[in-house]
Structure formats: structure tokens, C-alpha cells
Amino acid sequence: MRITDLNSVTANPLDAGGSASHETLKGSTLKGSLSVLGARACSPKTTQHSSTRLIMQTTLASEVALDGIGLHKGTLVNLVLKPASADTGIVFRRTDLAGSGDIFARYDTVCDTSMCTAIGNKTGASVATIEHLMAAVGAAGVDNLIVEIDAHEVPVMDGSSDAFMDALDLAGTVELEEPRRYIRILEPISLEEGDKKGALEPYEDGFRIELGIDFENRVIGKQFLGVDITPDTFRDEIANARTFGFYKDVELLRSLGLAKGASLDNAVVLDGETVMNEDGLRGPDEFVRHKILDAVGDLSLAGAPILGCYKGDKVGHAFNNQMLVKLFANRQAWEYVTLSRVPGQGAESGRELAGQMMPQLAVSAD
16 A cells, blocks of 8 residues: 655644634644555557547546545545546545435536535535535546545645645556547527626637636735647646635634634635735736636536537626536537547548547547
8 A cells, every 4th residue: 555645734724613823724734645545447449440549438547545634624634535437427425424415526416616516416415615626637638536535525635636636647547448428509698697707619729718706805816727628638737726716805714614624724815905915926816727627627517528618707606607507508509529639640530639639530420
């Protein structure tokens, strides 16, 4: 068994009986841990064709376990990621609730978007704060996965997706026997709610996100970033961006049952125009990069990788989910496709997805 210490998380950063202070935000720390369990669970199988090779579904090569503190409830959480068969999708199982059943990670199982994304099922079982894990799973291209968890929310780790990317890298992936289906955007779908605006548009180079944010706080201000989401760009440019909040809001959030596990070890905290974290920011645009991270996680609940561009201004978890609801309500705006890698130049039927995301790929309607 290989065990690696991950980023620090806080064991009990905010005492429920007292008021928040700079010292309680620092908190005592507990190292999150990661364990790779067992041998390779699925044998890789690649379907070969004379001129093309379909992109197949994937799962983990072995189990991997993590533990850490929940951001909002502040309790210790144990998480095990397990391989799953083709067409399973991403499924959460609450091991602390007997008979609670599977909770499918899909846009239509989202039951709460207050400060995080939560999913649930008909038995009343739910799992919150799934977006950082789902962002890593989606960006890494893992199609099928069982997530066993013994608490109400996914551990926050350091507030980013870094620990989850590390876990997936250590577990490894294998191909399964069924082709991967993609959701190809055919027509623009737009949504507007007050000052929040967004659209899903056709994009021939894979999956892209372009987001803008605008805060009165001058440390954040106006930021905009566009990124083609691939395993490499997500790992290098997005995955380490941490969740952020304001010190003045700590008491209110705690009164609502939120942010009980928040600390300077797992979030960027701003006190006025001062970054309270001793190590500062992971780049001046860490705020918009984290919003992109959240969007990757929320849009992964589409149930298949998206081929399109998501553009948003001042959007959050609720808006991202409503964007998917509107997309799937318009069957003419999208189609399922499979992709084939094409050796040499050109692609089947001349329908090539060129560019950095997926060079030399052919699209076939499913």
C-alpha cells in the first residue's frame, strides 16, 4: 500500500460555540491522506480498426482512498474511489447510511446549490461539495467510477482539485470495452438571470470555458480567462486554484450551517483587501481560475464530456446547473457522438476536430 501525505486540512477550525477570529481560521491541522488499494481491477482492451480507433470509456486501474475535512460540516470524511464497469457513470454511495442506494452524479440529481453543488436520490441520501472532485474526474477523462463516502460531503483537501488529480494519477486508468459518448453542442443555448449571463455554443476544438467575474473587492476586481480544458491544461492552469471567501461572512455562513471546516489551510480568505493566507495567492487570477474549476465540475454532471464552449459572466453553481437543464430541454441543440483517432492526415467523412484539444479525431453521430 502506498500512502502519500496530501495538502493540509483543518480538523476543527471554527469552534461552534464561539466567534470567528483570525486565530480560529488558522486552526489546528490534520494531514489528508491518500492510499492506493489493491491490484489492477480492470483489464485494458482497445478496439482496433483498419483506419481508425474509437476512443473508449475508461475507469480506474485500482482503488484509491482519501480522507480529509468537510468544508461546510467540518467533520472527518473517508473517501474511496473504485473502478466501475462501462456505462456505469459516476456513482456515489453513502457507506454511513445503510440502504441509502446509489446517488448518480448527473445534472438532474442536483438537490442544492447553496455555496456548493450537492446531489441526492429518492431515499433522501445526498452528497455535497462534489464539484472539486467532479472537476478532476471530468478533466482527467474518467468515465466510470464508484465513490464510497462515509459522510455528507466530499473532503475539501486544500480547497482545490490538486489532491483529487493526484489520487487519479496514482490509481491510473484503463480502457473498457465500450466507446465513449460525447455531447456535441449543435446550436447556441443562452441563459440570463439578473446580472448573470451564460451560453453553451458549438466549438470544434473540444471543450472550452470562458468566464468573467466582477467583485467590488479590489484584490479580485474584474477577471476574465478562457481555457481549452484538457487533462494537461486543467492540471497545469486550473487544478490548484482554491475556493475563496470573505472573513466578514464567516459568522453568517456558520449560522447557516456552512463553512464550519473552513480555514486558511483550505481556502483563500480576504479580510477587506488583505489576503489572510501567509503564502498569499497562487497567482493574481486564482479567483477566476477557481470559478472555471467549479464550472468544469458542475458541467461534468452532463453525464458525458461536452464538445462545446461555455461562456459565462458572474455565474455560479446554480447557474451552471440551470445551463445544463436548459440544454437538455432542447433536443435539437445537441447530439451524442463518438470520436475516432485517425492516423495520418484527414478524418472520416472530412469531419475532423482539429486543434490542441483533440487533434486528428473523427466524429460519428451516435
